Amino acid sequence: MSELQSAENMVSIKIDGKACQAKEGEYILNAARANDIFIPAICYLTRCSPTLACRICLVEADGKQVYACNAKVKEGMEITVNTPNILEERRAIMEVYDVNHPLQCGVCDQSGECELQNYTLELAVDSQSYAIPDTKRESANWSSVLHYDPGLCIVCERCVTVCKDMIGDAAIKTTKRGGADLDKGYKDTMPKDAYAMWNKLQKSLIAPSNGTDSTNCSDCGECVAVCPVGALVSRDFQYRSNAWDLKRIPATCAHCSSGCQIYYETKPASISDRTEKIYRVTNEFHYVSLCGAGRFGYDFENAVKGKDAEAFAKAVEAFNQAKVINFTSVITNEEALMLQTLKEQKGVKLINREARAFQIFLNFYQAASGNSLYKHDFKDVMASDFVMSVGTSLRNDNPNARYAFNNVQKLNKGAGLYFHPVGDKLVPEFGKSIECFAHQAGHEEAALLLIIDLFADHDKLPSSVKDQLNRESLINMLGGDAEKFGDAFDKMMKKKERFSLIVGEDLYFHEKAENLAKLIAVLEASSDVQVVMIPPKTNSLGVALICDLDDEAEGYTVGYNAPGDFTISALGDGDLDMPAMNQQEGTLTNMNKRVVPTNAAVEYHGYELNDIVREVIGAPKLTIDWTQYLPEAKGFQAVAFDTLPNGYHNDGSENRGYALQITTSEVGEIEVAKFDESISLEGQIAYRCNPQRQFNDFSDKAHQIFEAFALYASPAKAETLGKRVVVEFDNGNLELDVVVDERMEGDIVAIPDFKSAYNIYELFGASRYQKVIIREV
Amino acid sequence: MGLEQFKDRRVGTQNYKKLDLDHAPNCGWCQFKQVVSRTFKPELFVGLWVTFREMINALFRGQMHTTQYPLEKLPISPRYRAIHDMLRLLESGHYRCIGCGLCEKICISNCIAMETRYDENQRKEVSEYTINFGRCIFCGYCAEVCPELAIVHGQRYETASEQRASFSLFEDMLTPIDKLNLQKEYDGFGAVSPNADENIKKTPLAY
Numbered sequence: 001m002s003e004l005q006s007a008e009n010m011v012s013i014k015i016d017g018k019a020c021q022a023k024e025g026e027y028i029l030n031a032a033r034a035n036d037i038f039i040p041a042i043c044y045l046t047r048c049s050p051t052l053a054c055r056i057c058l059v060e061a062d063g064k065q066v067y068a069c070n071a072k073v074k075e076g077m078e079i080t081v082n083t084p085n086i087l088e089e090r091r092a093i094m095e096v097y098d099v100n101h102p103l104q105c106g107v108c109d110q111s112g113e114c115e116l117q118n119y120t121l122e123l124a125v126d127s128q129s130y131a132i133p134d135t136k137r138e139s140a141n142w143s144s145v146l147h148y149d150p151g152l153c154i155v156c157e158r159c160v161t162v163c164k165d166m167i168g169d170a171a172i173k174t175t176k177r178g179g180a181d182l183d184k185g186y187k188d189t190m191p192k193d194a195y196a197m198w199n200k201l202q203k204s205l206i207a208p209s210n211g212t213d214s215t216n217c218s219d220c221g222e223c224v225a226v227c228p229v230g231a232l233v234s235r236d237f238q239y240r241s242n243a244w245d246l247k248r249i250p251a252t253c254a255h256c257s258s259g260c261q262i263y264y265e266t267k268p269a270s271i272s273d274r275t276e277k278i279y280r281v282t283n284e285f286h287y288v289s290l291c292g293a294g295r296f297g298y299d300f301e302n303a304v305k306g307k308d309a310e311a312f313a314k315a316v317e318a319f320n321q322a323k324v325i326n327f328t329s330v331i332t333n334e335e336a337l338m339l340q341t342l343k344e345q346k347g348v349k350l351i352n353r354e355a356r357a358f359q360i361f362l363n364f365y366q367a368a369s370g371n372s373l374y375k376h377d378f379k380d381v382m383a384s385d386f387v388m389s390v391g392t393s394l395r396n397d398n399p400n401a402r403y404a405f406n407n408v409q410k411l412n413k414g415a416g417l418y419f420h421p422v423g424d425k426l427v428p429e430f431g432k433s434i435e436c437f438a439h440q441a442g443h444e445e446a447a448l449l450l451i452i453d454l455f456a457d458h459d460k461l462p463s464s465v466k467d468q469l470n471r472e473s474l475i476n477m478l479g480g481d482a483e484k485f486g487d488a489f490d491k492m493m494k495k496k497e498r499f500s501l502i503v504g505e506d507l508y509f510h511e512k513a514e515n516l517a518k519l520i521a522v523l524e525a526s527s528d529v530q531v532v533m534i535p536p537k538t539n540s541l542g543v544a545l546i547c548d549l550d551d552e553a554e555g556y557t558v559g560y561n562a563p564g565d566f567t568i569s570a571l572g573d574g575d576l577d578m579p580a581m582n583q584q585e586g587t588l589t590n591m592n593k594r595v596v597p598t599n600a601a602v603e604y605h606g607y608e609l610n611d612i613v614r615e616v617i618g619a620p621k622l623t624i625d626w627t628q629y630l631p632e633a634k635g636f637q638a639v640a641f642d643t644l645p646n647g648y649h650n651d652g653s654e655n656r657g658y659a660l661q662i663t664t665s666e667v668g669e670i671e672v673a674k675f676d677e678s679i680s681l682e683g684q685i686a687y688r689c690n691p692q693r694q695f696n697d698f699s700d701k702a703h704q705i706f707e708a709f710a711l712y713a714s715p716a717k718a719e720t721l722g723k724r725v726v727v728e729f730d731n732g733n734l735e736l737d738v739v740v741d742e743r744m745e746g747d748i749v750a751i752p753d754f755k756s757a758y759n760i761y762e763l764f765g766a767s768r769y770q771k772v773i774i775r776e777v
Numbered sequence: 778m779g780l781e782q783f784k785d786r787r788v789g790t791q792n793y794k795k796l797d798l799d800h801a802p803n804c805g806w807c808q809f810k811q812v813v814s815r816t817f818k819p820e821l822f823v824g825l826w827v828t829f830r831e832m833i834n835a836l837f838r839g840q841m842h843t844t845q846y847p848l849e850k851l852p853i854s855p856r857y858r859a860i861h862d863m864l865r866l867l868e869s870g871h872y873r874c875i876g877c878g879l880c881e882k883i884c885i886s887n888c889i890a891m892e893t894r895y896d897e898n899q900r901k902e903v904s905e906y907t908i909n910f911g912r913c914i915f916c917g918y919c920a921e922v923c924p925e926l927a928i929v930h931g932q933r934y935e936t937a938s939e940q941r942a943s944f945s946l947f948e949d950m951l952t953p954i955d956k957l958n959l960q961k962e963y964d965g966f967g968a969v970s971p972n973a974d975e976n977i978k979k980t981p982l983a984y
């Protein structure tokens with residue numbers, strides 16, 4: 001949003017006499033927070049819908065009592081945060097929360113950062129006026145990571161809300177408590193809101209929504225993060241450390257291209273081992289939501305005792321004679337720049353399959369659209385009310401893309417179109433207005449053409465596109481029913497104003513990548529659909545911008561976290577050890593086109609890439625001394641690492657690193673090639689796709705992430721395959737266990753790529769879909 | 778949260794200042810001369826005489842003024858703060874410590890360390906607990922903050938040993954289970970105040 005636009009949408013309000021500016025349509029609570037004014041609130045989560053469970057956010061607006069978390073600001077509104085009546089309500093509410101709450105702060109994991117403790121003290125509750133018989137409530141493990149203690153639960157419903165509105169699993173819900181009824185007398189003697197809130201509280205608890213004992217969910221742990229008390233905790237962390245003993249290290253998650261802001265929380269490993277260890281990962285859950293990999297996959301550090309000078313000498317030697325450097329996208333911008341400098345000075349070739357595919361796609365896109373990068377980000381997607389997705393397995397590729405898709409349905413009364421060959425059971429559950437197209441692999445062009453047909457201003461379209469727009473045949477081609485879709489679409493479009501499109505890795509690894517990039521450019525030029533792209537892996541965007549990557553290369557190869565004749569590796573299995581991402585400082589470029597800093601959480605005593613580069617071509621003292629030399633021509637800024645912030649402002653805006661500059665140039669009319677419907681894969685198809693919570697060797701190394709390197713198939717498909725299979729590709733075989741993914745549908749099977757040792761990219765080549773033969777063994 | 782702490786990368790580059798001391802004797806003969814001149818001064822014999830006189834007085838003239846330590850020991854006040862004791866619950870024999878970590882947090886010399894875990898009985902188990910007595914200043918804060926009266930100061934002030942570690946583990950401080958009947962309620966620093974009952978407010982209970 002531009003400055004001008006936002007200035008127009010502002011209203012003036014007064015909170016406790018202080019003049020404030022607030023966005024039109026904003027909730028009072030958020031407006032107050034943006035202006036650094038404190039209003040007590042427990043159940044509200046920014047970016048989720050208000051549930052009115054706690055009622056403590058009562059304020060007086062223009063003389064009327066309203067709930068700050070769901071009343072919107074109006075021009076000229078005068079708000080009072082505390083009135084005698086409201087203070088009485090709040091105090092009663094806190095007393096009610098304290099009724100029968102176990103006095104076990106001494107052992108509780110939330111102690112010290114507990115909102116029940118805080119508000120009890122804030123409102124100076126020093127006596128109790130209410131009582132009710134307690135109900136027996138048993139604690140339970142809901143999944144491999146979740147532990148629920150209903151005794152501590154205050155039924156604020158934050159966990160339920162985040163799981164539904166943000167994550168999309170809706171795996172938990174409120175259930176009957178079976179507690180005693182409130183004493184009738186309270187109705188007349190208690191403050192009104194406190195009574196209503198208690199009445200509801202006394203009736204409910206939280207339970208898995210599928211009716212069983214386990215949530216069977218994405219195991220993202222976001223419900224644990226948002227729980228204001230110690231009712232929901234991670235099983236691994238339970239009773240391991242007090243919050244106040246942990247040192248918080250602001251960092252950036254290095255598992256996927258979301259590049260979420262996280263805090264590694266560390267303290268000494270044990271009494272005898274005083275080296276810092278990561279105990280858990282936390283996040284600013286009001287502003288960013290993590291996935292299971294980010295939250296639980298943190299202990300992937302490379303424990304190195306000291307510097308191995310001999311191996312280092314060999315590494316320098318290897319770099320000196322290297323013809324090729326093979327690396328992955330789990331690498332900082334600074335390291336990418338080092339490799340690029342090596343290329344410039346020594347002529348080595350740089351190989352990084354995923355980043356290269358994305359780089360080529362971005363080049364095609366730039367040639368067609370004139371923009372150096374896609375213009376929008378996932379904030380825009382979340383603000384839209386009609387979201388589409390093409391070429392990405394939403395549930396697996398990038399958790400934040402999926403959260404955005406879901407959030408639009410829940411919060412903006414949105415609609416969605418999901419185009420993907422692999423059927424998914426979760427996506428349609430995100431909302432009522434979602435249409436899914438399980439089209440044939442390779443038919444992504446048809447999906448984009450349909451979107452152009454639906455949203456573009458046809459007068460602005462080049463003739464090469466216009467000729468291809470036959471809505472009915474496109475819909476049929478995509479496996480839809482033209483008539484039904486027409487009606488559904490009309491309904492979906494009601495009152496919709498902002499449209500967004502997420503595109504993913506399937507388009508970059510595609511025979512027709514150029515044409516697809518052109519279609520995206522056409523769509524942007526002729527409609528107001530806002531397009532965002534998901535970089536394939538962690539820092540693929542940074543690598544694609546910084547490095548001049550090669551397609552093929554031969555000769556002596558040095559592998560960095562990847563196979564090679566000589567390997568340097570942060571996984572502990574290479575010829576020379578390197579620091580893992582939680583042991584390094586540096587920057588990453590995330591999918592929101594931000595250059596974000598990360599800090600070292602765990603000690604590292606060995607050599608770094610910078611040391612090798614210094615020997616080979618010379619380098620500054622520290623890795624982060626490279627930060628200011630990141631290429632300005634590609635949109636980076638010449639700023640020192642230490643000046644980069646890493647947090648959020650009170651209004652929720654991101655205060656992390658800086659945003660890449662995007663340049664625009666003039667381009668001529670786009671000539672789009674004709675879509676060739678006959679190109680499609682016949683027979684058994686395998687899709688290169690990781691299970692949820694797995695992204696790379698590092699997530700795999702973490703002890704709480706156990707999703708196997710196996711063939712994933714829908715329940716029906718798995719039945720026909722057997723337990724263990726050989727998958728035959730054109731250029732090699734793989735033997736894998738078969739694992740059922742309950743949420744998959746259809747015949748396509750998924751084969752992960754998170755273990756680099758398997759060379760999956762070689763097997764799949766230039767496409768994410770391959771024809772394979774599967775035999776049971 | 779600020780990032781300042783991460784920006785300080787001056788590891789091992791602190792500036793040390795050397796004290797300006799007199800020159801030490803640098804040859805064998807000079808050192809010998811210094812020793813002799815410092816040792817044989819008349820004051821030495823004055824001091825020896827006073828000691829000898831008092832010894833005779835104490836041993837043979839019945840003028841003893843000191844306690845015959847270690848044969849004899851003075852009783853000490855319950856408020857004395859010596860090596861810590863970890864108490865047990867009298868009924869169950871279970872250790873009182875709940876692993877809340879308050880002592881660890883409040884410890885002014887940062888010398889308490891503990892490890893806790895979720896045990897098979899769904900309780901917080903204190904799997905390790907130790908005080909580094911090389912650093913403890915016996916301030917008593919830990920005993921005062923302890924909500925369970927679990928950690929208290931004992932009366933054991935004889936702390937000469939080859940290693941201080943020999944009395945700093947959980948099992949060293951814990952009342953031996955066979956001596957539970959001898960465990961005394963603690964009266965000292967951090968104990969419940971005599972008028973504690975008066976300060977407690979009643980909470981309505983529905984059962």
Ligand code: SF4
Binds near residue numbers: 146172223
């Ligand atoms: S772990 Fe994530 S998906 Fe599972 S219940 Fe919690 S919020 Fe929902």
Ligand code: SF4
Binds near residue numbers: 223229
């Ligand atoms: S488990 Fe936590 S977040 Fe969920 S309702 Fe209970 S207190 Fe609220």
Ligand code: SF4
Binds near residue numbers: 294
């Ligand atoms: S893996 Fe991606 S979505 Fe998950 S926490 Fe890390 S950056 Fe965020």
Ligand code: SF4
Binds near residue numbers: 883885887915
């Ligand atoms: S007596 Fe003082 S210094 Fe010693 S352990 Fe207790 S709090 Fe720490």
Ligand code: SF4
Binds near residue numbers: 875876879
């Ligand atoms: S304060 Fe008392 S109960 Fe808490 S950990 Fe220390 S000894 Fe145990």
Ligand code: FES
Binds near residue numbers: 042043054069
């Ligand atoms: S925060 Fe508004 S009702 Fe709970």
